[in-house]
Amino acid sequence: MSFEDKDFIIRQIKQLAEGIGQFLSLQSVKELIHYDNAEKGLVSDEEIEAILLMHKVRKVQQDQNLTDKAISEKLEISQSDLTELENGEKVPASNELVSLRKFVNSF
Structure with missing residues (x-):
């Protein structure tokens, strides 16, 4: 898979999230993303979920006026890892997905 293909998919997911x-x-x-793209393996389900969750985390952050540091501490995920998750540059570990889900569901 080319970087451009994956980047295009990630931008689509972000637009859908917004x-x-x-x-x-x-x-x-997930079905919309996979329907639009013949290659279903371009972006994993975990990556899609992480991007959607990160969008919600950033919305909560904005609504609650929280700093990046505060979000990082609440999630117990480094700021650089959060940025990579948001940009689709990193596949989330299972503990990261759990932290993101818990945080989003608490609001």
């Missing part, structure tokens, strides 16, 4: 993705389930977003 728009109708707020009203769709994770599974629906």
